[in-house]
Amino acid sequence: MDFVRKLFKGNLNLIGRIMFGAAGLILLASLFLPWWHLDLVAPQYPEGLSVIVYPDKLDGRIDIINNINHYIGMKWISEEDFPEFQVITKVAYVIIGLALITALVKKRWLAWLTAGLGAVGGMIGVYDLWRWLRDYGTQLDPMAAIKIDPFTPPIIGTNKLANFITYTGFNSGGYLLGLSIILMLLAAWRFKEHEKQKE
Amino acid sequence: MEKGLFKKIVLSLAGLLVGLVIAVYLSAQLNPEAEAAAAFGGKNISVDGVPDDVVQAALKTYVPPGQLDEYYMFASGGHSGNVFVYGVPSMRRIRTIPVFTPESAVGYGWTTESKEMLGEWSWGDVHHPALSETKGDYDGRWLFVNDNANSRAARIDLDSFRTSQILDIPNIYGPHSAVFMTPNSEYFMLGSRFAGPIPYGTYSPIENLSKDYNCVLAAVAIDPNNGEMSVGWEVLMPPWSFDLSDAGKLDSEGWAFLTTYNTEEAYELLEVNASQREMDYVVALNWKMLEQAANEGKYKIVDGVKMIDPLDVPGSVYLVPAMKSPHGVDVTPDGKYFIANGKVAPVATVFSFEKFKECIDNKDFQGEERGFPVVNYEKVRVAEVPVGLGPLHTQFDGNGYAYTTLFIDSTIAKWSLDTFEVVDVTPVHYCPGHLCAAEGDTVSPDGKYLVSLNKLAKDKFLSVGPSHPESAQLIDLTTDKMKILMDVPTDPEPHFAQMIKADKITTWEVFEKDPSQPGAVYEKENARIERDGNNVTVYQMGFRSRYYPDHVEVNEGDHVTWYLTNTDFDEDITHGFGICLYDLNAEAQPGETIKFEFVADKAGVYPFYCTNFCSALHQEMQGWFIVKPKGL
Numbered sequence: 001m002d003f004v005r006k007l008f009k010g011n012l013n014l015i016g017r018i019m020f021g022a023a024g025l026i027l028l029a030s031l032f033l034p035w036w037h038l039d040l041v042a043p044q045y046p047e048g049l050s051v052i053v054y055p056d057k058l059d060g061r062i063d064i065i066n067n068i069n070h071y072i073g074m075k076w077i078s079e080e081d082f083p084e085f086q087v088i089t090k091v092a093y094v095i096i097g098l099a100l101i102t103a104l105v106k107k108r109w110l111a112w113l114t115a116g117l118g119a120v121g122g123m124i125g126v127y128d129l130w131r132w133l134r135d136y137g138t139q140l141d142p143m144a145a146i147k148i149d150p151f152t153p154p155i156i157g158t159n160k161l162a163n164f165i166t167y168t169g170f171n172s173g174g175y176l177l178g179l180s181i182i183l184m185l186l187a188a189w190r191f192k193e194h195e196k197q198k199e
Numbered sequence: 200m201e202k203g204l205f206k207k208i209v210l211s212l213a214g215l216l217v218g219l220v221i222a223v224y225l226s227a228q229l230n231p232e233a234e235a236a237a238a239f240g241g242k243n244i245s246v247d248g249v250p251d252d253v254v255q256a257a258l259k260t261y262v263p264p265g266q267l268d269e270y271y272m273f274a275s276g277g278h279s280g281n282v283f284v285y286g287v288p289s290m291r292r293i294r295t296i297p298v299f300t301p302e303s304a305v306g307y308g309w310t311t312e313s314k315e316m317l318g319e320w321s322w323g324d325v326h327h328p329a330l331s332e333t334k335g336d337y338d339g340r341w342l343f344v345n346d347n348a349n350s351r352a353a354r355i356d357l358d359s360f361r362t363s364q365i366l367d368i369p370n371i372y373g374p375h376s377a378v379f380m381t382p383n384s385e386y387f388m389l390g391s392r393f394a395g396p397i398p399y400g401t402y403s404p405i406e407n408l409s410k411d412y413n414c415v416l417a418a419v420a421i422d423p424n425n426g427e428m429s430v431g432w433e434v435l436m437p438p439w440s441f442d443l444s445d446a447g448k449l450d451s452e453g454w455a456f457l458t459t460y461n462t463e464e465a466y467e468l469l470e471v472n473a474s475q476r477e478m479d480y481v482v483a484l485n486w487k488m489l490e491q492a493a494n495e496g497k498y499k500i501v502d503g504v505k506m507i508d509p510l511d512v513p514g515s516v517y518l519v520p521a522m523k524s525p526h527g528v529d530v531t532p533d534g535k536y537f538i539a540n541g542k543v544a545p546v547a548t549v550f551s552f553e554k555f556k557e558c559i560d561n562k563d564f565q566g567e568e569r570g571f572p573v574v575n576y577e578k579v580r581v582a583e584v585p586v587g588l589g590p591l592h593t594q595f596d597g598n599g600y601a602y603t604t605l606f607i608d609s610t611i612a613k614w615s616l617d618t619f620e621v622v623d624v625t626p627v628h629y630c631p632g633h634l635c636a637a638e639g640d641t642v643s644p645d646g647k648y649l650v651s652l653n654k655l656a657k658d659k660f661l662s663v664g665p666s667h668p669e670s671a672q673l674i675d676l677t678t679d680k681m682k683i684l685m686d687v688p689t690d691p692e693p694h695f696a697q698m699i700k701a702d703k704i705t706t707w708e709v710f711e712k713d714p715s716q717p718g719a720v721y722e723k724e725n726a727r728i729e730r731d732g733n734n735v736t737v738y739q740m741g742f743r744s745r746y747y748p749d750h751v752e753v754n755e756g757d758h759v760t761w762y763l764t765n766t767d768f769d770e771d772i773t774h775g776f777g778i779c780l781y782d783l784n785a786e787a788q789p790g791e792t793i794k795f796e797f798v799a800d801k802a803g804v805y806p807f808y809c810t811n812f813c814s815a816l817h818q819e820m821q822g823w824f825i826v827k828p829k830g831l
Contacts, residue, residue: 063768067742067743
């Protein structure tokens with residue numbers, strides 16, 4: 001019994017534990033929501049063509065976008081080209097697991113580890129996204145019918161490309177992911193028990 | 200003296216001129232509309248110069264850019280073999296649907312499927328469109344039309360505006376008395392216009408018309424799930440000319456009413472000889488009773504169809520005397536009256552269904568013809584409305600008024616179903632046949648718009664030589680007096696039309712990907728040409744702006760089966776496909792796979808290309824069909 005009590009005797013306070021628990025659940029919820037999107041709008045597509053990125057799949061009107069992109073020689077966008085989709089959810093589950101354990105055992109070192117993993121993972125994700133955007137926008141087929149200057153759409157913002165204006169940004173899942181990481185960092189940083197006062 | 204005389208003449212002329220100018224000025228001041236109307240006939244028209252009521256009328260039909268019409272109107276295209284779709288109130292023609300005639304605009308008649316559907320005929324005569332109904336109201340699922348020439352009926356699916364089935368109807372020569380829909384689309388019916396010996400191909404001299412010739416009423420059953428048509432049963436009718444028809448509804452549900460002329464059974468100079476009797480008939484059939492007879496086996500098979508002799512089913516057919524050679528018959532929205540239009544008698548005769556039933560119950564008959572009881576005219580008729588000369592058809596609004604076209608008078612009369620008096624008459628331009636009121640054939644007409652389908656349009660549009668277009672005129676029914684809002688030229692030759700609220704129709708835009716369907720290829724790797732002896736099958740893909748493969752070589756005499764899949768699953772991105780000098784043309788809608796088959800009987804090189812503009816590089820969407828000569 002003493003061992004078990006010791007195991008649960010960490011120095012994260014109640015609010016910190018709640019925040020970690022919440023962070024885990026929010027991250028879990030985000031896995032079922034879109035993380036990021038790209039919308040293409042042109043005169044003949046007033047309804048917009050979108051690419052929606054989930055943690056494990058692509059959605060939206062990719063076939064139509066691919067068909068149009070061949071004019072400028074852009075690589076065919078296909079889910080199989082993204083090994084990330086095999087990994088992201090697994091990493092997320094690990095972090096979710098760690099966050100929930102942290103909430104249970106209250107250990108600050110575990111809190112920092114989990115929050116750190118989340119933050120680093122998030123940063124890698126954003127970098128990966130930017131890399132793909134640059135890849136698609138700059139490695140254009142030199143044989144393409146329509147020659148355009150290489151481009152990299154911003155991760156959040158707008159970009160003009162021929163008759164299309166692209167609108168990019170995070171979606172609900174992406175915001176939840178960010179919130180989850182912030183919650184964990186904040187909890188690890190601020191919400192520890194003041195042992196001296198308690199004693 | 201001479202000088203004085205000259206002065207007098209000059210002065211009096213000048214006085215007259217000044218007086219005239221003042222008079223014109225004053226009359227213009229007193230009656231500005233007259234001046235405006237005069238200006239309207241001139242060349243320079245500005246909005247300022249157009250009378251206010253003309254501007255108001257134009258505004259009522261104006262649909263601003265980006266906005267949509269309130270109604271679809273489906274007009275038959277007569278011997279053009281098409282159905283024309285208009286938006287109301289703008290009266291813009293938004294689609295031509297080919298039904299009984301090849302239409303190269305959409306490749307209808309060249310693909311294997313459409314070729315099979317058209318069968319051996321290259322034209323048809325579309326007469327009366329009928330929208331499918333649920334509880335007597337349009338449900339927006341299907342449109343059915345008849346072919347008066349080659350005894351067929353067709354279904355147009357209203358989710359795609361395509362003809363999807365054509366059905367041959369045996370034993371009917373010219374189904375003019377068609378099509379009319381029963382209130383829950385159980386059946387639509389077709390009645391013969393021309394008497395003839397049945398089945399087809401039977402010979403009998405024309406002198407034997409009364410003995411050997413027959414007319415027929417066919418009940419075509421509709422599958423409630425997919426609209427599939429099949430001939431349910433037919434009824435053997437006398438060799439009269441059945442003209443128009445309507446199904447009973449609400450109170451009169453279960454009955455069908457047909458007008459007939461030539462009860463004289465004449466067979467030459469019908470103009471005279473079929474117009475001798477003072478009274479012809481509205482024929483009333485109890486179709487539920489006949490349906491039951493068909494189910495009970497009271498029929499014989501004629502040309503593969505269950506043929507019921509109504510004399511074997513007593514009580515199923517009655518004759519209602521109607522003024523000489525009646526044309527249209529129309530059942531009121533409440534189903535309580537049926538109205539026969541005189542054609543050569545200047546009245547619309549209103550019959551009470553209730554009194555008709557009473558006559559049957561009381562056996563109040565004034566005689567019998569060909570074994571059918573003739574009900575007592577005096578008892579059944581409730582009014583003879585003096586609508587004018589040449590009444591043909593009647594439609595209804597939701598406020599208890601009927602509207603009847605007067606072919607000879609070139610007017611439309613509005614009359615009350617309460618007092619049976621004419622309350623308004625408007626001239627039309629000219630010779631109206633049918634007319635179409637918004638949802639006017641349902642149990643709850645909208646009464647907002649009326650379209651007069653005129654046979655002549657003399658002087659109404661820019662001249663196009665001796666054959667003028669027909670015309671349709673949009674009439675406002677929201678005011679007490681009917682008001683013509685707009686004139687529209689139409690192609691030959693609308694007979695009837697039906698108008699349905701636009702929101703009742705739901706269309707789809709793109710074909711679904713279906714790898715199981717024969718010939719479909721969705722991946723470049725699968726696009727290919729296969730040979731099996733003399734049979735070559737082409738599995739081709741088309742998308743903006745390419746074909747895969749883009750050259751196809753066969754040997755002279757090969758039998759070619761060509762599949763083309765449009766892999767642009769994108770709204771409104773259609774690809775055409777035409778082979779130059781090979782008389783082949785088709786069109787693949789987004790996601791669609793089309794098929795055509797032909798023999799490569801001409802050696803040489805024949806370019807093929809996309810006929811339907813698809814992209815900036817549309818012109819480059821092409822390839823070559825190469826036919827290697829025999830013995831090379």
